[in-house]
Amino acid sequence: MAELLGVAVLGAGHMGADHIRRLDQLVSGARVAAVADPDLDRAKDAVAGLDGVTVHADPLAALDAPGVEAVLIASPGPAHEEPLLAAFERGLPVLCEKPMVPDSTGALRVVEAEAGLGRRLAQIGFMRRYDAEYRRLKSLLDGGGLGRPLMLHCTHRNVSSPPGFTSAMLINSSVSHEIDAARWLLGQELTAVTVLRPRPSSDAPEGLLDPQLVLFETDGGALVDVEVFVNCGFGYQVRCEAVCERGSARIGEDRTMLVTSAGGAREEVAQDYLVRFADAYDREVQAWVDATRQGRVTGPSAWDGYASSVVAEAGVRALESGGRTAVELAPRPDLYADLSR
Numbered sequence: 387m388a389e390l391l392g393v394a395v396l397g398a399g400h401m402g403a404d405h406i407r408r409l410d411q412l413v414s415g416a417r418v419a420a421v422a423d424p425d426l427d428r429a430k431d432a433v434a435g436l437d438g439v440t441v442h443a444d445p446l447a448a449l450d451a452p453g454v455e456a457v458l459i460a461s462p463g464p465a466h467e468e469p470l471l472a473a474f475e476r477g478l479p480v481l482c483e484k485p486m487v488p489d490s491t492g493a494l495r496v497v498e499a500e501a502g503l504g505r506r507l508a509q510i511g512f513m514r515r516y517d518a519e520y521r522r523l524k525s526l527l528d529g530g531g532l533g534r535p536l537m538l539h540c541t542h543r544n545v546s547s548p549p550g551f552t553s554a555m556l557i558n559s560s561v562s563h564e565i566d567a568a569r570w571l572l573g574q575e576l577t578a579v580t581v582l583r584p585r586p587s588s589d590a591p592e593g594l595l596d597p598q599l600v601l602f603e604t605d606g607g608a609l610v611d612v613e614v615f616v617n618c619g620f621g622y623q624v625r626c627e628a629v630c631e632r633g634s635a636r637i638g639e640d641r642t643m644l645v646t647s648a649g650g651a652r653e654e655v656a657q658d659y660l661v662r663f664a665d666a667y668d669r670e671v672q673a674w675v676d677a678t679r680q681g682r683v684t685g686p687s688a689w690d691g692y693a694s695s696v697v698a699e700a701g702v703r704a705l706e707s708g709g710r711t712a713v714e715l716a717p718r719p720d721l722y723a724d725l726s727r
């Protein structure tokens with residue numbers, strides 16, 4: 387391995403450009419070696435001022451570019467399966483943004499391909515596992531001092547949804563984070579989902595079912611509810627309250643700076659994920675680089691990516707039918723048996 391891990395970044399949009407900046411300026415032990423985006427101008431803009439980076443329209447060409455030793459996938463979810471499988475064929479470690487593969491059949495192909503290798507190569511970008519508040523909550527629940535967790539009440543609000551965002555994406559893109567966080571925090575699989583919705587906000591794009599209220603059941607007897615509202619207009623808010631047998635704990639309370647003036651008090655609210663989860667993304671990518679340089683793979687696995695896709699698909703069916711929908715996971719391959727969630 388070179389002195390600095392050479393990373394190919396696929397997709398140079400919002401997340402890809404931010405990860406390129408992170409790898410170049412914040413993360414130690416790595417460098418951007420190649421970037422691919424069908425929009426070549428976007429790729430070139432994202433690497434302006436960086437030395438030794440090749441730019442490609444074809445993502446697979448970037449995997450084969452000189453100096454590439456690992457891959458960071460930040461293209462849209464439906465484009466993830468092909469480079470994941472191609473990275474496995476080449477033995478390249480991958481950090482893949484969520485959703486790993488939104489279609490669960492494709493997600494299972496990824497799990498089976500990695501299980502067939504007999505070793506992990508993929509880490510999935512569920513960055514909340516690296517957020518300081520989420521980690522404190524996880525430690526508290528694992529410690530057991532509050533008794534068993536009974537319910538999680540979650541809020542997931544975005545200021546506005548990007549063009550092309552669909553009613554299904556509220557679940558398979560946005561709520562995919564809560565699906566993973568709930569599985570991780572509780573150490574339980576989600577077994578059924580029901581989706582209710584109020585009248586859509588008049589500020590949501592025509593036809594978008596926004597907001598939604600998603601209710602999950604787990605194999606440990608807990609309940610998880612998620613208010614997802616992606617055109618709330620006022621801020622990026624991600625909250626979680628765990629209600630346990632002997633107490634509760636809440637994170638994401640927007641405790642930033644309290645400004646008091648002119649007879650009133652005002653707290654700032656983050657406007658997007660790049661601000662709210664900046665530290666989590668930094669820790670996530672640094673952890674991935676450190677583990678990769680040591681020949682290890684840590685963090686959320688392809689199995690976690692698969693489970694999230696299956697649960698989200700059940701959620702989309704529940705949204706369409708208005709009924710309770712069971713979640714059916716394939717048998718878990720041995721490769722993922724020992725992962726401590």
Ligand SMILES: NC(=O)c1ccc[n+]([C@@H]2O[C@H](COP(=O)([O-])OP(=O)(O)OC[C@H]3O[C@@H](n4cnc5c(N)ncnc54)[C@H](O)[C@@H]3O)[C@@H](O)[C@H]2O)c1
Pocket residue numbers: 396397398399400401402422423424425428445460461462463465483484485511512513559659
């Ligand atoms: N972890 C998080 O909090 C978080 C936040 C935002 C987005 N994401 C995820 O990151 C991914 C990218 O989202 P985004 O907001 O940056 O989208 P975006 O639309 O801003 O950027 C996507 C980029 O990928 C390019 N692209 C399209 N097809 C491609 C392909 N086959 N290969 C390479 N590049 C391709 C597009 O031209 C575009 O530049 C998605 O999976 C999304 O769910 C994660």
Ligand SMILES: O[C@H]1[C@H](O)[C@@H](O)[C@H](O)[C@@H](O)[C@H]1O
Pocket residue numbers: 544559560561563616659
């Ligand atoms: O892709 C984004 C991203 O995952 C954000 O973290 C989430 O808040 C958005 O709802 C989603 O659309």
